[in-house]
Amino acid sequence: MNQEARFSRMEPELRKANLIEATLTCLKRHGFQGASIRKISAEAGVSVGLISHHYSGKDELVAEAYMAITGRVMTLLRDAMEQAAPNARERLSAFFRGSFSAELLDPQLIDAWLAFWGAVKTAEAINKAHDHSYGEYRAILRKVLMELAQEEDWENFDADLAAISLSALLDGLWLESGLNPGTFTPEQGIQICEAWVDGLQAGGRQRFCGQTSSC
Amino acid sequence: MNQEARFSRMEPELRKANLIEATLTCLKRHGFQGASIRKISAEAGVSVGLISHHYSGKDELVAEAYMAITGRVMTLLRDAMEQAAPNARERLSAFFRGSFSAELLDPQLIDAWLAFWGAVKTAEAINKAHDHSYGEYRAILRKVLMELAQEEDWENFDADLAAISLSALLDGLWLESGLNPGTFTPEQGIQICEAWVDGLQAGGRQRFCGQTSSC
DNA sequence: CTGCGGGCTGAACGACTGTACAGCAACAAG
DNA sequence: CTTGTTGCTGTACAGTCGTTCAGCCCGCAG
Numbered sequence: 485m486n487q488e489a490r491f492s493r494m495e496p497e498l499r500k501a502n503l504i505e506a507t508l509t510c511l512k513r514h515g516f517q518g519a520s521i522r523k524i525s526a527e528a529g530v531s532v533g534l535i536s537h538h539y540s541g542k543d544e545l546v547a548e549a550y551m552a553i554t555g556r557v558m559t560l561l562r563d564a565m566e567q568a569a570p571n572a573r574e575r576l577s578a579f580f581r582g583s584f585s586a587e588l589l590d591p592q593l594i595d596a597w598l599a600f601w602g603a604v605k606t607a608e609a610i611n612k613a614h615d616h617s618y619g620e621y622r623a624i625l626r627k628v629l630m631e632l633a634q635e636e637d638w639e640n641f642d643a644d645l646a647a648i649s650l651s652a653l654l655d656g657l658w659l660e661s662g663l664n665p666g667t668f669t670p671e672q673g674i675q676i677c678e679a680w681v682d683g684l685q686a687g688g689r690q691r692f693c694g695q696t697s698s699c
Numbered sequence: 700m701n702q703e704a705r706f707s708r709m710e711p712e713l714r715k716a717n718l719i720e721a722t723l724t725c726l727k728r729h730g731f732q733g734a735s736i737r738k739i740s741a742e743a744g745v746s747v748g749l750i751s752h753h754y755s756g757k758d759e760l761v762a763e764a765y766m767a768i769t770g771r772v773m774t775l776l777r778d779a780m781e782q783a784a785p786n787a788r789e790r791l792s793a794f795f796r797g798s799f800s801a802e803l804l805d806p807q808l809i810d811a812w813l814a815f816w817g818a819v820k821t822a823e824a825i826n827k828a829h830d831h832s833y834g835e836y837r838a839i840l841r842k843v844l845m846e847l848a849q850e851e852d853w854e855n856f857d858a859d860l861a862a863i864s865l866s867a868l869l870d871g872l873w874l875e876s877g878l879n880p881g882t883f884t885p886e887q888g889i890q891i892c893e894a895w896v897d898g899l900q901a902g903g904r905q906r907f908c909g910q911t912s913s914c
Numbered sequence: 915c916t917g918c919g920g921g922c923t924g925a926a927c928g929a930c931t932g933t934a935c936a937g938c939a940a941c942a943a944g
Numbered sequence: 945c946t947t948g949t950t951g952c953t954g955t956a957c958a959g960t961c962g963t964t965c966a967g968c969c970c971g972c973a974g
Contacts, residue, residue: 493940493951515821521932531953536933538951595820602817604878605810606730614878648875648883649891653864656871660863663819663829668863676864679906683898691894708921708970736962746923751963753921 512592516599547609554617572632584670594662640694727807731814762824769832787847799885809877855909
């Protein structure tokens with residue numbers, strides 16, 4: 485009567501990675517409400533108690549899942565930019581193409597993101613995770629906008645405010661794409677972002693400058 | 700022993716309005732999770748059973764609360780535009796000032812909005828409510844952008860796509876303001892939106908036109 | 915005053931939530 | 945082969961959840 489092992493041990497690190505993956509799967513399936521301790525453990529094939537063993541609570545696990553997914557997205561966008569090296573304008577275009585790639589526009593992925601956003605005000609740990617990832621996101625945009633300003637000899641250009649603007653545009657498009665896919669196509673999404681940069685270059689940048697008209 | 704009436708009757712219409720108000724209060728206080736049947740009925744000072752009596756279920760009540768709040772916001776924005784009659788550009792500015800007024804930037808109001816967004820994918824009734832209100836929102840923007848295009852003699856201008864863009868920008872700013880107030884000031888929010896229109900006028904509109912360069 | 919329609923109550927139900935904890939068992943070390 | 949560590953199990957607990965329904969009782973009609 486040699487019965488199979490009832491469970492297999494794992495390095496805490498590996499197990500945590502497994503749990504995070506299961507959490508993301510659950511979030512994608514049924515949103516924040518569908519990501520209960522029991523469903524996550526079932527998805528991961530472990531017992532309910534294991535989560536409390538590795539994390540202080542559910543919020544911490546979800547927050548780590550949020551960090552994991554944002555890190556993955558940011559890496560993808562950074563890579564897309566680096567492959568299109570020539571100049572800042574080209575790199576922005578690469579960023580847009582990456583933002584509206586099939587991988588990132590996956591409805592399930594956006595559903596998970598919506599769940600995170602909905603929980604930001606509820607769970608402190610998720611709030612901190614958002615602060616961190618959004619800060620990093622904006623820093624990436626700030627950098628490339630700064631480079632664009634240098635290449636085009638804009639002075640006193642407020643890249644920080646422009647980055648807030650562009651990230652808001654991207655998030656807004658992403659949000660609507662998640663809430664109501666079909667409102668616009670990925671190509672139109674890219675088009676909208678390109679138009680924003682066009683507008684900046686054509687003269688819209690003036691509002692992002694100091695009093696001097698040298699910008 | 701003349702004891703006080705244990706409850707007071709109301710016209711279904713009035714009672715429903717009361718319940719919707721209580722629902723909004725709960726959503727503002729603790730997000731979607733904090734808006735349970737029991738908490739809503741406690742807030743409204745009625746019994747738990749009354750909600751099922753007037754609505755088919757919780758989702759329908761929340762959806763009606765969503766419709767109520769979007770209707771209120773849209774009326775406010777429309778009024779702001781109508782008071783600044785002169786031209787389309789001025790009306791857009793009025794729309795922006797309204798969008799970033801203290802009344803609409805109320806953190807609690809945005810928390811409630813976030814709760815709605817998070818529930819769109821979960822509840823069918825809320826999904827329909829979003830579709831309706833977002834369509835109306837975009838129609839308002841489309842109309843004023845159309846008028847701007849006429850006043851400036853733009854031909855083949857795709858006001859629809861431009862409206863999607865502007866609504867995404869506004870929603871994105873609103874979203875971030877809710878998730879992390881302090882990222883930008885209301886004045887900066889207006890500045891960002893004005894810069895978008897500036898960019899459109901300066902030449903960014905080309906991407907929103909057909910092949911002809913007459914736009 | 916009486917009668918009655920229906921707005922309203924509130925206990926009960928079954929399902930689900932996150933967390934705690936006592937102890938089992940897998941697996942490396944000796 | 946033991947033995948020890950500790951990753952892991954799974955029941956139990958104390959809640960909360962949305963919904964149901966038999967019947968109470970408010971307030972208007974007559």
